[in-house]
Amino acid sequence: MKSTVAAAKLVGMVHLKATVIRCSPQSGLPEEQQVDQADVVPGDCIRLTAGEMLPGDVRIVQARDLHIAQAVLAGESMPAAKSARAERSGRHHAPASLLDCRCLAFRGTHVVSGTGLGIVVATGSGCYIATMAEQLRRQKPANALQRGVQRVSYLLIGFMAAMVPLVVLSSGFMTGNWGQALLFGISVAVGLTPEMLPMVVNANLARGAGKRRQLAVLLCLSLAKQRVLVKRLDAVQNLGAMDILCCDKTGTLTMDEVMLARWLDYRGEESRQALLWAYLNSRFLTGLRNLLDGAILQTGQEQGVGEEVEQFDCVDELPFDFVRRRLSVVLQADGPPLLVCKGALSETVALCSSVLRGDEDVLPLDDRAREDLLALGERLNEEGLRVLAVARGVSLEDEQDLVFIGFLAFLDPPKQTARQAVQELRDKSLELKILTGDAVAVAGKVCSELGMPVRATITGAELDKLSGSDFCTAVRQATVLGKLTPGQKARVVAALKGVGHTVGFLGDGINDALALRHADVGISVDSGSDISKDAADVILLEKSLTVLAHGVARGRLTHGNTIKYIKMAASSNFGNVFSILVASAWLPFQPMRPVQLLTQNLLYDISQIAIPFDKMDASYLAVPRGWAAGSIGWFMVCIGPVSSIFDIATFWVLWFVYAANTPERQALFQTGWFTVGILTQCLIVHMIRTQRIPFIQEVAAWPVVLMSLLVSAVGLALPYTPVGRVERFTPLPPSFYGWAAATVLGYALTVQLAKVLYIRRFRGWL
Template sequence: MPDTARGLSESEVLQKRAQGLGNPAPPPTSRTYAQIFRENIFTFINGVIFFLGVALLLVGRPVDALLSVGIISLNILVSVVQEIRAKRTLDKIALLTRPKATVIRDGAPSQVVPEELVVGDVLYVAPGDQIVLDGAVVQGKMTVDESQLTGESNSISKQNGAQVYSGSFCVTGSAFYVAEKVGGDSLANQITAGAKQFRRVLTPLQQEVVLVIRIMLLIVVYLEILIVLNAALKALNLGDTVQQSTLIAGLVPNGLFLSISIAYALGAVRIIRFGVLVQQANAIESLSNVNVLCLDKTGTLTTNRLQVNALHPLAISESELAHVLGDMVANATTQNKTSQALAEKYRGEKRVVVGEIPFSSARKWSAIAFHDGRDEKRGTRNEPLAFRISHHAGTFALGAPEMLQPYLVDAENVNENRDKSPRPRESSRERGDLSPTWREIMTRTQALAEQGLRVLLVAYHSSTELQDKGDDSRLPQDMTPLGLVSIRDELRPEAREALDNFINAGVNPKIISGDNPETVAALAKQAGLKNAKLVSGVDLEKMDDAQFAHAARERTIFGRITPQQKEKLVRALRAEGHYVAMIGDGVNDVLSLKQANLGIAMQSGTQATRAVADLVLMDDSFASLAPAVTEGQRIVNGMQDILKLFLTRIVTMAMVIMSALVIGEFPLALRQGSLVTLFSVGIPTVLLAIWARPGAVGRGTLAQRLFHFILTPVVVTTLFSLFLFYGTLVGELLMRAGFNPNLSAEIIQPHYPVALVTAQSTLVAFLVFVGLLTVIFVEPPTKWWVAGDELSGDWKPTLLAVGLMVMFFVIVFVKPLRNLFALAELGAPELLSAIVLAALWLLLVRWLWRRRVFENYLGIKDLHIYAYH
């Protein structure tokens, strides 16, 4: 058996590492540079467009090839640069949250990262610590949560010789264990390789985009087949066919999925400024959806810097009570914030410990049994209480008064002047009455709790029989309450402002704690939560599922809550349709963090808590979440604006092309389509993402909001486009043929190419105009523009649309630029027809949107998601 006091020496560590017995570094938790380049460049659509670009080059159309390949190359370059910058920043920050292990080397403990460990290392774990390597317990006793390995939430007791596994964590107690498996043999690295390494976990928004891409891919494949068949039947020019195929391939919004991933990565970088580290990609989107925020009081609402307020003796003097507390914490094998506060206040002596039950959040008490070495046959129970206490023979318990009540003796027996021992009897709770002492305890506890103080009860029994059975542990019956101790916790200075910000943002806070409900309510009142409804874990235990769900929905303060009840509360809130975020710092919060839509941990919290969290608050201030929520809303709103523009353009173009193919003429050339894309989507989407406004996400699902927005402009734009294109084409042919009523193929043929380019150019002008009007509808600056989306009040998108309109006219009137995009010289009739039709489009689309004509026709009533008055 290894020497737990000495551990390995540095020379032994080097020797084992040389033998290949070291723990290698875990796989990266973010994408490698190779993955970034591969996933940005080698996509199906990129491959198709690059192939068609080469084909255009081979058939003698270098300008078309340059434009088609150049635009997508620019997108790739921007995406790669942004993602690499985000990766570097996030990787640096993520180093701060790596779990560390306490290893004993050369007789001294030290904190190291897991990759510095070797086989044979002796490691120490305390409550909340992760077990980072597989091994065997060699000293101590603890309970371990292996739920991440087995899926079972029950804690498992581990003693000498028991196997422990990486991926689990210590709940109570403490122990030394020796590492036996490292590298690929260790479950820690298996979990890291299988679950912790980077993988695309699709968010709801990403799932919607994937669906859109798949649908558009099917449409594009169908259109490509039509193009090929059309070219074969009509013996069309190969260059024209390749050009049309390239334009159609560009309809697949391949960059949408990547844009969302990059937006999340950049958002994660931005919210680091607020002290929030993103550990899961969907955390940013989750932030924007949260409407219930569950807080663990200690360490979240308060600083968790505990101080003893006062002692309140019941059966012994204050000095004797202080002596008992000092000895209890001085001899306990595990420490928490409460015991540390007591140890700082009261000094104790080392005693002979014959039994110990560490504190558990489920039981809410701890106990320790001392043996004073005297002959047990003398019968210490017949001696005065003060004598028995002074000799420290027996069991001492410390915990929540309500949780110790079942084990307490009646008040008539709490008298140190009585020489006879208390006779066994059923507890006061079992009989249903309240003894005089319990009334006194309740009165004092209530008064102290209303001041925001934590209250603990100290109880004693002469028996030294104490067995640790985890959460099933029991105390001796008829324990004597010795006194109360009140402990003060400091409210975080930013708590009031943070809660106000959440409430104003429509987020409903709920405070869940293991403390007395009155204590929690008093602190919540100090933080600005007034008239909060209370409920205790004891009352919740008696409720059926319907009553429990009602309490979870209606109550704000939850006290004396066990970890299992925390988890059930979060589950009940989610079942009610709420999007729940849970903030915690202790091992008792792990279950509820895993159950919540969004788990948030404090940086100073336990390793286990940080490991399961989606977000980590680096400065331990939940006030930093308020700006992070705003940032999340801004990102999601920006992506929705991008989706609206993308889908409106893509579906419209697909409908126009499909309709035109039925009639017999392709409506746009490749370079003309690139111009429409650049002005209606390319430039606006980049700036809309930057200018995206914070605020609650609109009502209804994403699919409903998108359907409501794109349906009307797609239908109207398609009809107007076909009317304008073929009307202009016919008009040009008539005008160039001298309005000859006897038109024939011989008369039309010489004029057809010029007329076609003019009709296409007129259509380009119209599509650019309505595309820029759509940008304004996406971010309405005034109430007049509110039709497809909610009022924004931001004039920047409108000014952008006006600026792009001016740029378009420059292209139309400057011959080199006009030739670059294969546009004809448009005269006043063509431009005027495009402008007038765009104005009619504006009025008609606004009217149809506001009357919800198409939704009502389709019988879809739940898309009434915007208010216009």
Template sequence: MRIETGLTENEVLLYRKQFGDNEIYQKKKNARTIFINQIRQNPLIIVLTLATIISFSVGEKISSIYIFIMVSASIVLGFVNEYNAEQVVSRLLTKISHLVSVLRNGQKKKIEANELVVNDIVFVLQGDIVPADVKILESKDLEINESALTGESMPVEKGKGEELLMGSVIISGFAKCLVIKVGPETNFGKIVQNASFIKPQTDFQKGLTAFGGFLTKLIIILTIAIFAVNFLLGKSLLVALLFALAIAVGLTPELMPVIVTVSLSHGAGKLAKKKVIAKQLVSIENLGNMDILATDKTGTLTEGEIKLTGSIVYDKKFDIIESALHTNPTTGGEEIRGNPIEIAIASYAKEKGLKVDESKEIFEKPFDYTKRASFTVIKEGGSFRLIAKGAPEEIIEASLHKNKKKYLDEFKKLSEDGVRLIAVAQKKITKKTSYSWDDLKGISMIGFLTFMDVPKKDALAALKKFKKLNVDVKVLTGDNEIITNKICSEVGLTIEKDIVIGDQIEKMSEEEFQKIIIEANVFARLNPDHKLRIIDTLKKLGHVVGYLGDGINDIPSLHNSDVGISVDDAVDVAKDEADIVLLEKDLNVLADGITEGRVTFVNTIKYILMSTSSNFGNMFSAAISSAILPFLPMTPAQILLNNGLYDLAQIGLPSDSVDLESIRKPRHWNISFIRNYMVFFGPISSIYDFLTFGVMFYIFHARQGLFQTGWFIESLATQVLVVFVIRTSRTPFFKSKPGKLLTLASLLIVLIGVIIPFTSIGASLGFVRPPALYFIILVVMVLSYLALVEIMKSIFLKKFSL
């Protein structure tokens, strides 16, 4: 291998075989892990399985086999859905590109980062994440951030002969490097192998955990009580235990993880078609919770294609384009990098065939988002010259020129016409070992460069979508307030209050600041610290904040926001930090993502409310009746079959249609609401259960088999069909059209429940054929039950809201 030409293809194969791939093998969920997790996550299943084995060994063979089948079906169902979800995420992540520039066979080419091998020659530039452990061969003005490894956020200068570690971020400059370690052998790889990186729980995950804790306490209390009562009333230890465990399983919403996973997978697939990639499935739900979106205007309110359109030159002794190029980031002849203005200048120069001699540059200060400028010192013969470019206000302020007012008037006039300006200035300077921002004082104007970024035609339509979804859009830009006002007016964005600028923020008290960030929606002349403070304070005030950004300066805000959003052509570190990656920068698809997140939440809540009303009511009825009946109201096998059929009926919930009014604003978990719902609707279900008991005893004089059959069918029909009432807040419920799959699954399961007692399977479970009169009474009871729930729903929703 030669440094001038890089590796040959044969050498690549040799080193890959010798040192391995550049992949860090984090602990991923394989099929075996997922299957084991399905059992571990539900300890009731383990206890029930053990009790079933004991039951089988003492002669209860048929019942035990059925219980075992139902338990196995529950595990398999959960496994299939979680495994599919893992595959969905893996496929989506492949759509996000992570390319690196390498030298192979004498040519520079782009390859995927995981294709790097030891001894590759790799080039890293501003915004790149160092893709492996490397040794610097050449560099210029190289500054890196190693916070991912050391926790230290201050940039560090590096030079020839030093090492860069995988995971470091290039802040400025460029480097040509030799790869020395890849994959698990890198420093970063070893950290990953020995540590688990746990992201903070989202609001949705916290809600699931809180609900799970609430339900677990309830189940434990009921299970112990039911077991104790039945055992004390003379039932055998095994029968009492199996019945108590079956009730516990009946109360457990074991399908909830499946409903959530399928809903999120369904949403991720739909969003991927619209070029929105969720790096984690739960990120979709985070979007749904969002009530504030903070974004720059470039690429969202405008097309994002900033172009250099011309110049206004005051000092004709200097070439303004050449001067500006000297202050662009050094790239070592590599691809164009920098902020949008620097990219526009470099692109213009490339188009015109203009180049500068970078060897003249002895000192470079990259663009500083606080100073809003950059500068370079170049050597010209025996003298030295400082060249600066940046925001006109900053450059003119540093100037001692007598025409300051003229420059400012020109700047304001053109800005009001929608033209973006960048000032370029220069001055002679003495040679020093280092230069600072103070050296800009007394600088002399060369002129202005003019740029244009066309407003997006569909920006107003996208903003209207966000307004309908009750999401406030706040524009956070580094541009001046004049050009910002012009763009906002062109796209139709109403500016609430006045535009707030960064200097004003710094002078505000905390109370004033909190008030203004709620009331105002456009902020200009901001640096990264201003943006971060706005996002952190909005979160502290109880808002769920999304942030859309694509540059290095956006990293703190992407990290701290509830939903970090970036684009596929962003710098690598921005994509790495984001939760959502847009393959196209478009606010319209973000609005679709918010809708998908809310649909997921609403459909999850539907299942929860059903489980805490009719399902809870039925199991509560079973517990009470077991204490007063001479036999069990349903056997453990019958309860598990009932519960299994009920769960299958809900498979259509993730694709169920959702009322528009239920997704107009973000909703959050409210355990007290769920508890109130359970207390309010659970007894209604129990009332109809006891009515069924009365019918079976006093009309049909039923013994054990007929009694259990009658209640099995009634409890299944009521708890399955009540979904059509509970799934909507509309009254009457048929004003809301349910999804086709949910309708088909629900009706089919009820039909299966009616047919089972007429089959040999039903007979083996202890069911008998009910008389015809039973079904007439059943229809009347089901219809009256749904009508009563509908009436009570209206009363409940007037009193409580989610």
């Protein structure tokens, strides 16, 4: 419960915004306001722009090239065009469903392109999506972590169900008291049940999910302190299992502070015309402005071109989308309207039929000249500059027969911390792939500056020509994948997952939403678009690979501590069953009373509360760790019986040395085995937690050491307390503690030998 509450609070720190038009309390005039989507109410007028999630069901009252993705409701992958006009009623014109109404948009969908205004008609349970509540309430398929925990739980519970009847039968036949035998069997079942598994798993995950302290249970939730918010606790383990990270270049490897470095004509010389027309395009667009538009407007103001735009008015707009990769506005001045286009170089040049020379001269553009323009853009890319093209035309219906005006070259320098972060991820055996809509040459230049080796590069157009195994091979080998559409990014992620990798995707744009949903762990940033934050599992408060490197380390630590507990429980339970079976078949009394067995189990469980606070070997954290449930069975079979050897040795000492071999002397036998059992169970925590030599080469975290000492002290002192007398313990002869110390030392040496042999055979420990 505490873990769930902590996770809910972390999710609450990520706010989705909506732009509403409300009357100002001061002036009483309508103004745009940014509010939380939870504060939107029916009757609000909201502005719709690319990337925004709809906070409720909306009646469109104004639209300009508005397209909304409603696949979450309709299952249709292509965005639906929306307008303010309703369909005419009648048998041949009425829409088949509400989703087909062009004038309606629904909560849970998002704007892909275009702009518009809408009136909110329903929110919350009144929305159309609420009618799908039954389907939405269906549980999602279990992920790898959930499946792994379930398999281990079923393994241990099945083992308990098979072995407990044998214990009951053995004890019943030897003692003749079937009632006590049944009660003892139930106590054994409780002792064998992995009841600490839910607590350890959730505490591990919650400890990795954020920071929170309480007096009752201390969960040092450290990822939030590292500026990482986790929306789903499962994502913490997935961060540790991740072996490939796909990310964008802009803002992740670079400063995300774009500056317009050059504005050039077709010959590569400085051109004021290129800057002027680019300024006009960015000045009059009504959709979502990006960093490139901001750089153009800032440079235009500094160069004085802002004074030349007063004569123009915007009469139409063709919004940007990630397929066309360009944006056009239609401007009206004294003469005929002009279409001004700004976009990716290759896509824009393909639409041009002529080129501007000087201020007015226009020259025809042939194939040879187009190749020269693209070659010049490629040279700029190789210098680490991102290149856009500017063109104008007179066709207002589409973007054809444009006049090429010039190049815009932007510089986004690498982050100072990026080189160190890339090296940290490589040291963690995490492969980094750059998936970008930018040119391959630009991304490759940035990678080389950061010391990141580029094995191969490929473009989206080249990927479209591949299918099946060729596609998988290409994306597996490539380090930089450029000129990708949103669908291609998602396809790349899916292909990597299909060949057995655990894939993370870091993105914050509208075009990253599909890939975020397909990734094993989707990572966005708090400053990203609403749709990207909604699709992500992890939110970074700072877009930095350094921050993410901390998350990866925490994920591996979380996974390691979880596996550590599971292998402790599995091996200890397996050994205890053998010991109980031997004792039940040998002794004319119960080897331990039910209440004593439950007390021992409770003390052992208390010692394991500290496991989520433990550390891991550096070698374990150095590589990605998936869920290997198959190794747990071998670990249980190989390590578990070692404890039975020393349990039987303890039985022999108590039976023959101290004559605890009659029902009248059973209290001595039970107390002796209880004491040795507590000491060995506390010791096994330290033996299993590391593949190195415990206490010599590796010492556990202080909470683990403290809990082990505390539980051992309680176990040794219990026979001398009133509680011990109630449980029918008896004081032990002083000489027995010498035998107990020898048993514990021999157990430690034997487990260490078994550990060496196990590592040599299975090439690993945890």
